[in-house]
Amino acid sequence: MEPRSAAAVGRDFPYTLATTCYIEVHKDGRVTQGAGTDAYQRALAGESRLFAVWPGQWRSDLFAIDDLDEFARAHGIVHDEERTGLAEHIHDVKWALADREPNPRSQYVSIDLRLVCRCTVNDRRTFASQMREQQGWDMAVTGGWSRQTNANGTTYTFRVRRRSLSS
Numbered sequence: 001m002e003p004r005s006a007a008a009v010g011r012d013f014p015y016t017l018a019t020t021c022y023i024e025v026h027k028d029g030r031v032t033q034g035a036g037t038d039a040y041q042r043a044l045a046g047e048s049r050l051f052a053v054w055p056g057q058w059r060s061d062l063f064a065i066d067d068l069d070e071f072a073r074a075h076g077i078v079h080d081e082e083r084t085g086l087a088e089h090i091h092d093v094k095w096a097l098a099d100r101e102p103n104p105r106s107q108y109v110s111i112d113l114r115l116v117c118r119c120t121v122n123d124r125r126t127f128a129s130q131m132r133e134q135q136g137w138d139m140a141v142t143g144g145w146s147r148q149t150n151a152n153g154t155t156y157t158f159r160v161r162r163r164s165l166s167s
């Protein structure tokens, strides 16, 4: 039976689900497990083919990763403005320490942040890596974050390592 097509599933394909099992079939017939940037580049160059097992509750199906672009966007190998809500530019941000910080000595503090550049944060990991590059911030990517929208726009609350904010 031919494997199914991940491209046909589109964005609903669970590219980044922890339980999705990737299989790489190399040109020489070797089979390896897992797929990252290297595997993407080999597949792009035609040196290998990528497959994935999408685990289901009752049965699991084998899919050909036949949309490498979507694979790369899902894994953040290629920046995806639409998926992340974030342009690839220096973000214009306004931020302030959140006044409800309960512990004045904690390593991480809460900040309220607005994106004046009109980007939206759909993907905190991408925003965190952009802010690390642009401002040297060490933003928490686990734990809670929030967004609130009112007439003035959207305000996000993030946790950032206090020392990285000093600039």
Ligand SMILES: [Zn+2]
Binding pocket: 086, 087, 089, 090, 091, 092, 115, 117, 118, 119
């Ligand atoms: Zn922006």
